Amino acid sequence: MSERRAPDWLTRWEYAHRGLHGQGVPENSRAAAEGAIAAGMGIECDIQRSSDNHPMVFHDWELDRLTGTPGPTEGRTADELETLGLLGTDQHPLRLAKFLEVVAGRAPLLIEIKSRRGYDVEFTCLYVARLLADYTGDHAVMSFDPRVARWFRSNSPATPCGLVMREDEHGHTQTSWQRRLALWIAKPDFLAYHIAALPSRWVAGLRAKGMPVLTWTVNSPETRARALIHADALIAEGAGLV
Numbered sequence: 001m002s003e004r005r006a007p008d009w010l011t012r013w014e015y016a017h018r019g020l021h022g023q024g025v026p027e028n029s030r031a032a033a034e035g036a037i038a039a040g041m042g043i044e045c046d047i048q049r050s051s052d053n054h055p056m057v058f059h060d061w062e063l064d065r066l067t068g069t070p071g072p073t074e075g076r077t078a079d080e081l082e083t084l085g086l087l088g089t090d091q092h093p094l095r096l097a098k099f100l101e102v103v104a105g106r107a108p109l110l111i112e113i114k115s116r117r118g119y120d121v122e123f124t125c126l127y128v129a130r131l132l133a134d135y136t137g138d139h140a141v142m143s144f145d146p147r148v149a150r151w152f153r154s155n156s157p158a159t160p161c162g163l164v165m166r167e168d169e170h171g172h173t174q175t176s177w178q179r180r181l182a183l184w185i186a187k188p189d190f191l192a193y194h195i196a197a198l199p200s201r202w203v204a205g206l207r208a209k210g211m212p213v214l215t216w217t218v219n220s221p222e223t224r225a226r227a228l229i230h231a232d233a234l235i236a237e238g239a240g241l242v
Helices: 030-038 097-105 123-131 146-155 175-185 201-208 219-231
Strands: 015-017 044-050 055-057 108-111 137-144 161-165 190-194 212-216 235-236
Touching: 015 030, 015 108, 015 190, 015 201, 015 212, 030 044, 044 097, 044 123, 055 097, 055 123, 097 108, 097 123, 108 123, 137 146, 137 190, 137 212, 146 161, 146 175, 175 201, 175 235, 190 201, 212 219, 219 235
Parallel strands: 015 044, 015 235, 044 108, 108 137, 137 161, 161 190, 190 212, 212 235
Antiparallel strands: 044 055
């Protein structure tokens, strides 16, 4: 566990998963951010990297689902990515730099840095940290990759950092020893735990010792009820919203 105390604001908010999206508002868009702010919610967003090393607010490794354009996200420059339409709307992928200008401290940000096997995630950390150095709004970074929290603890210690975890077939922490190893590497300030894996005796023990626990993706009345019992803050969308 981290020896640092997570900021008090972290658990005072409910976070819109990828912004407040749906009904013609694409995820991780300017409109989704504005919608979350108008609803009095914090914003969870995702970071990929463009071919010219700009952190982009975008979830997928491939462009197809969200833009209808084939090819890898990291195969396009930031300028090229910002010309693509999101889900047939007038919204476009944004650089993190522009996204921060849009939010401008009006809501707290949870910034999830995407990673996968063989990916130089620490390079993304460096560019994200440079942008956050001058950002005065409440923000935290998090990732499934424990190297992200470790990097920020060493290189940007003022930035709260979290570890995202899941236990199903899509994660890398299905076993107890994998979860404990990831926690030991990351030494995070907070956890963002998959709602499908809650309740968990291990997570409850960490929470009892002072580790804040956020949970995702809360997307139904049932998962919302469970999250309110077993977590300190919700990352929600759709039917999981109030």
